[in-house]
Amino acid sequence: MSARSQEPVIRRWSGGQHASKSAVAKILESEGLRPFTWDNPPNFVYPVRTHGYVKTLVVLSGTLEVIFPDLNIAHRLGQGDRIDIPSGLRHGVTVGKRGVGCMEANRTERDNRKPDSGRRTQELPVVEPPKRR
Numbered sequence: 001m002s003a004r005s006q007e008p009v010i011r012r013w014s015g016g017q018h019a020s021k022s023a024v025a026k027i028l029e030s031e032g033l034r035p036f037t038w039d040n041p042p043n044f045v046y047p048v049r050t051h052g053y054v055k056t057l058v059v060l061s062g063t064l065e066v067i068f069p070d071l072n073i074a075h076r077l078g079q080g081d082r083i084d085i086p087s088g089l090r091h092g093v094t095v096g097k098r099g100v101g102c103m104e105a106n107r108t109e110r111d112n113r114k115p116d117s118g119r120r121t122q123e124l125p126v127v128e129p130p131k132r133r
Contacts (some may be wrong), residue, residue, distance in 0.1 A: 013080020063096030
């Protein structure tokens with residue numbers, strides 16, 4: 001696996017409206033994912049960890065910062081922003097001062113293959129990673 005495929009992918013919301021729960025769910029479901037929602041209070045911290053699956057997070061309200069200590073980068077996400085975190089990539093999360101509401105979906109690398117359904121999903125622009133600290 002290339003180093004590039006081990007970096008998170010960020011997509012900023014570009015829809016004509018705000019990123020509503022139903023609009024985000026529709027996009028994720030069109031990708032064959034089964035999203036769910038969660039929220040956390042202000043300044044809540046998830047310690048650095050890894051998962052055995054690709055984690056997709058979309059911020060519905062508030063903000064959060066996702067840190068990647070092995071890459072020496074951090075991404076601040078706001079409403080509508082999406083991050084896809086590769087399986088096995090160490091990351092931690094700090095919730096912003098107003099809390100956060102997110103929609104999440106997970107998939108294994110096996111699930112990562114594109115479905116042959118012929119459905120088109122809404123493509124969001126990929127944001128280049130920030131310069132390393």
